[in-house]
Amino acid sequence: MRYELWEDQDALSFFPEHGEEWRKLLSPAARLIWACNAQSWDEAQALKHEHLGWAPYKPL
Known part of the structure; x- marks a missing residue:
């Protein structure tokens, strides 16, 4: 699945x-600033x- 990172008013x-x-x-x-393909939300x-x-993502 593709995920998108948007920047909007800082x-x-x-x-x-x-x-x-x-x-x-x-x-x-x-504006769209980055996108990735990942198998899950945690991977994205x-x-x-x-x-x-940023520091490595730590799932809840």
Whole structure:
């Protein structure tokens, strides 16, 4: 599944590509800044953390 990272007014939003309900919450100024393919939400989060240079993702 493809996941997308959006930047919108200095905030980040991350959701599956088919998350139309989330996309509707973005402002017209939002821009797609990164995307990845992952088998699960946890894998997508781990990839996002790595991409952003954050500490490794720890699932709840």
